Amino acid sequence: MLRFIGVRLVQMSLLFLVFLTLLFFLLQAQPGDFSRQFLDPNIPAENRDLIAARFGLDQPLWRQYLTYMGNILQGDLGVSFARYPRSVVSVISERLPRTFFLFTFATMLSYYLGFMLGKVLAWRRGGSQEMGITLGGVILYTVFYPWFALVMIWFFAAYLDLVPVNQFLTPIRWREAPFSANTVFASIIWSTLLLTVGLGLSLWASRKPDNLAQQRLIRWGGVGLSFALFLAFWLPSDRRTFATDIAHHAVLPIFTLALVAFAGVMLITRGSMLETLKEDYILTARAKGLAPKTIRDRHAARNALLPVTTSFVLGLAFIIGGGLITETVFSWPGMGELLLVSVQNQDIPVAIGSLAMVGALALIAHIVVDVLYVFLDPRIRYQ
Amino acid sequence: MTTPLVEDTSGLKSGQTLLEVDNLIMRYKTKQGYVSAVEDVSFVLHKGEALGLVGESGCGKTSIALSLLRLQADNGEIMGGSIKLGGKDLVPISEEEMRTHRWNDISMVFQGAMNSWNPVYRVGDQIKEALDLHWPTRLSRAEVRERIGELFALVGLPADAQDRYPHEFSGGMRQRAVIAMALSCNPQVIIADEPTTALDVIVQDQILKELKRIQDDLDMSIIYISHDIAVIAEVTDRMAVMYAGKMVEFGDTADIFSAPRHPYAWLLLSSTPSIVGPRRQLAPLEGEPPNLLDPPTGCRFNPRCPFATDQCRVEEPPLADIGGGHMVACWNYEDVPVGITAGGVA
Numbered sequence: 001m002l003r004f005i006g007v008r009l010v011q012m013s014l015l016f017l018v019f020l021t022l023l024f025f026l027l028q029a030q031p032g033d034f035s036r037q038f039l040d041p042n043i044p045a046e047n048r049d050l051i052a053a054r055f056g057l058d059q060p061l062w063r064q065y066l067t068y069m070g071n072i073l074q075g076d077l078g079v080s081f082a083r084y085p086r087s088v089v090s091v092i093s094e095r096l097p098r099t100f101f102l103f104t105f106a107t108m109l110s111y112y113l114g115f116m117l118g119k120v121l122a123w124r125r126g127g128s129q130e131m132g133i134t135l136g137g138v139i140l141y142t143v144f145y146p147w148f149a150l151v152m153i154w155f156f157a158a159y160l161d162l163v164p165v166n167q168f169l170t171p172i173r174w175r176e177a178p179f180s181a182n183t184v185f186a187s188i189i190w191s192t193l194l195l196t197v198g199l200g201l202s203l204w205a206s207r208k209p210d211n212l213a214q215q216r217l218i219r220w221g222g223v224g225l226s227f228a229l230f231l232a233f234w235l236p237s238d239r240r241t242f243a244t245d246i247a248h249h250a251v252l253p254i255f256t257l258a259l260v261a262f263a264g265v266m267l268i269t270r271g272s273m274l275e276t277l278k279e280d281y282i283l284t285a286r287a288k289g290l291a292p293k294t295i296r297d298r299h300a301a302r303n304a305l306l307p308v309t310t311s312f313v314l315g316l317a318f319i320i321g322g323g324l325i326t327e328t329v330f331s332w333p334g335m336g337e338l339l340l341v342s343v344q345n346q347d348i349p350v351a352i353g354s355l356a357m358v359g360a361l362a363l364i365a366h367i368v369v370d371v372l373y374v375f376l377d378p379r380i381r382y383q
Numbered sequence: 384m385t386t387p388l389v390e391d392t393s394g395l396k397s398g399q400t401l402l403e404v405d406n407l408i409m410r411y412k413t414k415q416g417y418v419s420a421v422e423d424v425s426f427v428l429h430k431g432e433a434l435g436l437v438g439e440s441g442c443g444k445t446s447i448a449l450s451l452l453r454l455q456a457d458n459g460e461i462m463g464g465s466i467k468l469g470g471k472d473l474v475p476i477s478e479e480e481m482r483t484h485r486w487n488d489i490s491m492v493f494q495g496a497m498n499s500w501n502p503v504y505r506v507g508d509q510i511k512e513a514l515d516l517h518w519p520t521r522l523s524r525a526e527v528r529e530r531i532g533e534l535f536a537l538v539g540l541p542a543d544a545q546d547r548y549p550h551e552f553s554g555g556m557r558q559r560a561v562i563a564m565a566l567s568c569n570p571q572v573i574i575a576d577e578p579t580t581a582l583d584v585i586v587q588d589q590i591l592k593e594l595k596r597i598q599d600d601l602d603m604s605i606i607y608i609s610h611d612i613a614v615i616a617e618v619t620d621r622m623a624v625m626y627a628g629k630m631v632e633f634g635d636t637a638d639i640f641s642a643p644r645h646p647y648a649w650l651l652l653s654s655t656p657s658i659v660g661p662r663r664q665l666a667p668l669e670g671e672p673p674n675l676l677d678p679p680t681g682c683r684f685n686p687r688c689p690f691a692t693d694q695c696r697v698e699e700p701p702l703a704d705i706g707g708g709h710m711v712a713c714w715n716y717e718d719v720p721v722g723i724t725a726g727g728v729a
Contacts, residue, residue: 280499281501285501286454287486291482
């Protein structure tokens with residue numbers, strides 16, 4: 001197992017270098033360079049050349065490539081052209097958590113709800129209710145996403161006025177703020193992450209003891225304790241109002257993303273469940289006299305989980321495309337928006353940096369799934 | 384034509400009736416109409432007895448087995464008759480109540496026993512599931528392990544095999560474990576649906592001997608279902624021959640093998656080679672079972688029957704006792720030759 005992970009890590013690193021090379025040349029294939037971006041005709045040609053020389057854009061491409069790769073190997077992603085002199089690493093480390101928060105939340109929500117509803121749909125196949133929900137799922141799954149996001153903004157933000165229209169925060173509230181938005185956001189991320197870990201641990205630990213009363217105690221005790229700690233951190237905190245502002249802005253994009261992703265998960269789960277329900281061991285489970293819910297959850301859904309997990313990884317690719325659209329439509333200053341803007345104004349270091357981050361995440365996700373499969377399916381073992 | 388009268392050995396050991404099936408009718412509802420999979424089937428199973436159901440694929444053997452547990456497919460419906468277990472009719476009771484009888488009173492070794500295991504759980508845990516549900520007292524983990532160990536010893540598996548996953552077992556081991564699981568809650572009746580079909584002949588023989596031994600040791604009642612009449616001959620006391628959802632012949636296994644009275648049973652036996660007795664020509668059974676959406680009028684076997692008369696095409700023969708508990712549903716059973724197979728002696 002460890003050896004397998006080691007081999008995969010080496011393979012992935014090589015793949016990553018190839019990926020970076022491709023990125024570098026693809027982005028450089030755009031006509032012109034950063035110094036030609038300024039439309040002002042009053043900028044004299046020698047000044048443009050000076051800018052090019054400062055950023056090394058006058059060097060031959062192969063030398064630029066070697067310099068770039070040399071720097072990457074030392075963990076240096078370079079300096080942003082458009083935000084000179086900020087380093088790419090600092091720009092990304094500001095943006096990445098925002099995207100990460102948005103998508104992790106939306107993905108977890110959509111997979112949880114999609115899986116739960118999908119298995120019930122398959123279990124009750126044939127009814128008119130099931131038909132209606134499946135049809136709704138297909139519509140959500142195939143809807144033109146930017147349009148759908150705009151409709152959501154119109155309905156929930158403009159028409160019902162429940163949530164703010166777009167942006168990451170309400171600037172007017174932050175004018176006198178004693179903290180930067182990033183500090184507050186970092187505590188939001190850490191506290192929700194710890195809350196999730198707490199909830200996960202209590203659910204996991206509650207399976208260990210043999211009797212039902214103890215299981216219940218651990219489960220609800222753990223859940224209660226996690227929430228209590230979460231509230232104990234936020235309620236007395238003077239960052240609370242600012243955190244609420246950010247959270248308020250995050251609701252609509254998370255909900256919209258989750259709704260669209262959820263439909264896909266539901267349909268995959270439904271299909272996978274329908275296959276599993278035909279298996280002989282389902283008949284065995286019924287013959288044993290198990291309750292329908294036990295058969296559905298413990299026998300059918302557990303096996304239907306495997307293809308859903310695979311789609312989970314493929315779903316991570318959705319972050320690249322969906323992130324761009326979501327963040328643009330909702331003016332959410334995350335990685336997607338950063339990528340779009342940096343490609344538009346040829347801020348090559350930031351563009352490669354953010355795409356490289358996406359690639360690295362996708363590669364890591366693949367290793368995680370390979371490992372996860374070992375736990376999900378005992379038939380899979382790596383030598 | 385005389386029928387050899389053999390002493391009635393039904394209800395062999397105790398004579399105690401365990402399961403009584405009366406005029407059971409189970410049909411599948413399809414878009415084209417009802418498919419009559421089990422039509423008017425009646426039989427009695429005694430304690431300690433092994434009963435065989437034999438017939439071609441699609442003749443309703445498995446449908447009977449599933450009906451006994453009320454596990455027929457969603458479109459299947461029990462439309463008449465009763466299934467009395469220890470005097471209690473299982474047909475009208477609620478699904479929840481039925482669940483308490485499944486496995487606890489009637490358990491099953493399935494046709495695809497190789498695939499009867501859920502691949503993601505350990506074998507022991509899957510047996511534990513049944514024990515947790517049905518065992519009269521709540522067993523601790525250690526007690527469950529001990530119980531499964533006993534069961535495994537009974538079927539010739541090492542006790543620590545319960546910690547393994549199904550895919551780590553060979554086909555024969557999986558089948559043994561399936562039998563152990565079927566025995567786990569001390570059921571009164573075990574239904575073995577093609578218990579050895581997927582296994583090679585040597586393992587098949589071992590498993591059958593094992594089952595027979597366990598049956599004798601525990602004084603169990605087993606219903607064997609097979610298309611392989613050699614298997615039925617080896618392990619059962621009494622047997623039923625099924626054709627197109629109906630029971631066409633019922634009696635002592637020895638009687639039916641020595642002198643089948645229904646033309647279908649006669650042809651079925653004639654198409655099977657025997658390693659004892661004179662060498663003879665095998666006669667293939669011509670034709671196919673009828674379409675159960677629209678079964679032939681009269682006797683369902685009449686289109687394939689060499690002895691069919693006009694009466695057979697119009698009027699359905701009842702399953703009638705021709706002496707000694709040997710029952711046949713045929714108007715012309717006396718025309719069926721005794722001691723001669725359809726192929727004749729080579």
